[in-house]
């Protein structure tokens with residue numbers, strides 16, 4: 012089973028992903044961007060304000076293709092529970108926002124389309140819902156994506172994704188205390204595993 016954690020920068024995904032490792036020590040824990048050389052290329056691009064947004068989409072997508080074939084698909088083939096801190100929805104939400112003013116007519120649909128032919132969609136996605144101002148403040152604005160105005164466009168895209176596939180998403184109210192958020196996350200994962 013593939014469970015992904017999604018939400019704005021600073022919404023508490025990594026904190027939850029780390030806590031889940033104590034609860035499910037045998038699961039495969041992974042993340043995007045990855046630590047591969049593709050992931051390093053992505054991180055270089057993130058640090059540059061002059062990066063072309065379409066080129067950046069393909070860098071993130073290349074990292075995803077490598078992540079799928081090297082980590083995600085083999086772990087799922089072994090019957091593992093796979094929990095990924097960010098995955099396909101990050102591209103649909105973030106790169107659709109960075110390409111909003113490009114020549115692409117419908118960036119979110121375009122980005123979904125290029126993934127469709129090769130990706131493995133998540134079985135379930137925990138969506139860490141947080142307002143963009145709090146998210147940007149928690150994230151500390153260390154890269155070009157971590158600003159409230161950009162994050163509000165990203166959030167609107169996440170909401171479109173949730174509306175399109177309500178059955179896949181579990182909404183986590185990420186504005187609460189870390190303890191409350193972790194309790195909901197652990198309950199949600201336990202329920203997903205029971206229902207599988």
Ligand SMILES: Nc1ncnc2c1ncn2[C@@H]1O[C@H](COP(=O)(O)OP(=O)(O)O)[C@@H](O)[C@H]1O
Nearest residue numbers: 019020021022023024025026149187188189192
């Ligand atoms: N529920 C919470 N309330 C307040 N601060 C939090 C909460 N969860 C995480 N944080 C803090 O916010 C920052 C970003 O959290 P992190 O888990 O790295 O988020 P993300 O992976 O979504 O960017 C960290 O400093 C973390 O300690």
Ligand SMILES: Cc1cn([C@H]2C[C@H](O)[C@@H](COP(=O)(O)OP(=O)(O)O)O2)c(=O)[nH]c1=O
Nearest residue numbers: 019020021043044071097101102105106156
């Ligand atoms: C995986 C992915 C991340 N990103 C962005 C979101 C983050 O700003 C940045 C790095 O991701 P990450 O290290 O997960 O940041 P955070 O822990 O703050 O959420 O890359 C995309 O724009 N597209 C993607 O496909």
